[in-house]
């Protein structure tokens with residue numbers, strides 16, 4: 001999709017903003033005047049009040065070249081923020097994507113707290129996010145199912161400034177696309193080996209990519225991670241992606257759970273819905289997408305993304321419940337449930353991150369527990385953090401980017417729940433209580449004293465069931481985490 005910014009709009013379709021209460025944006029008011037009040041009458045006839053996502057559509061408006069004029073609600077004008085503009089543009093794209101229209105002009109006026117340049121850049125962001133499709137395996141799309149929209153023209157008084165902002169934001173959208181593609185890919189196509197190959201391609205953007213196989217991991221003592229993958233015919237991979245944008249500063253390590261398919265292993269999951277476990281690499285996808293975003297926008301920070309890629313399969317050589325494994329840290333784990341595998345992967349990967357990179361912070365993202373969906377649904381990710389300052393920075397970045405988190409508690413009483421007489425710890429508590437917290441406490445056992453660390457449990461947000469109400473997240477895979485991480489790095493680690 002092509003995106004351009006210019007002062008005038010001549011699309012086949014035009015989209016304007018209407019605030020709650022029916023107030024027209026300046027561009028909408030100007031068009032209404034050319035139509036002799038026709039736009040305001042259409043809005044009234046549609047009983048449109050300006051709520052976000054409401055649309056009044058005029059076809060072949062008399063006196064205009066355009067084939068369609070869309071008045072789209074943005075909610076209360078004084079409360080409008082960047083995300084609201086993204087969704088406004090997203091609604092326009094959602095309506096027109098397969099409509100036959102090829103060229104859309106978005107009249108992105110400054111409104112509320114959003115400047116002209118910001119409104120224009122964010123309209124472009126929202127348009128691109130909404131235009132995302134995963135059609136790779138659909139060989140029989142009917143003509144009316146194929147996207148037709150090709151050109152987005154954002155109409156603005158601040159074209160130059162908007163273009164400059166968009167160049168940065170667009171790199172982040174590319175990262176979101178990358179993460180969505182990875183999560184959407186089927187598990188026969190995306191396995192640890194092919195995932196690692198896709199990450200190797202990030203070197204074209206200046207990211208240094210190192211791939212470790214099982215032999216190297218065995219030498220390092222990463223037996224917890226290797227145990228998860230030992231039932232798979234695919235070789236487990238550890239991929240280290242380094243972006244150096246800030247000289248000698250200690251890096252931030254972003255760590256991702258990359259279980260390319262989670263059957264549960266010998267502790268086999270029930271069959272219904274198991275296909276969703278192709279998304280169990282959503283943490284790794286978010287980290288990969290963030291690395292792509294950081295490189296694409298030339299971030300002035302040192303960031304290392306590390307993902308543990310494994311496939312959790314039942315097999316004659318698979319790990320058994322009751323196995324005891326020695327981790328890279330030296331600590332031992334009694335594996336009482338082979339389906340609590342994400343924490344086994346992370347145990348070794350966060351330790352590797354600390355040993356090799358002496359990071360300023362370790363932030364892991366993982367589709368770790370079904371329990372976080374019980375707690376928070378698909379609206380918030382669960383945040384666990386041993387550093388209040390880091391936690392509030394993450395929460396702020398998350399809210400600003402529309403990828404919200406909710407912090408959950410940790411303490412010694414929860415930690416005790418993974419004690420076992422047979423090893424240093426067990427990988428489940430064996431009780432249903434506080435499942436997400438127990439998972440976080442387990443990872444914390446592999447965080448060194450004084451190391452700033454956050455764990456974000458994204459099991460409820462890496463993908464989501466339809467209907468897809470937010471037009472900027474139009475399919476199963478959300479790409480959650482890419483925006484959050486890119487913004488966190490920008491706000492806390494770049495200056």
Ligand code: BES
Nearest residue numbers: 280339340341367368369370371428459
């Ligand atoms: N990948 C799952 C968690 C999950 C569940 C993610 C649903 C997304 C949607 C994880 O590996 C898992 O199986 N966790 C178990 C832990 C339990 C055995 C302690 C779970 O949540 O049931």
Ligand code: MN
Nearest residue numbers: 262339340341
């Ligand atoms: Mn599992």
Ligand code: ZN
Nearest residue numbers: 259262280342
């Ligand atoms: Zn899993």
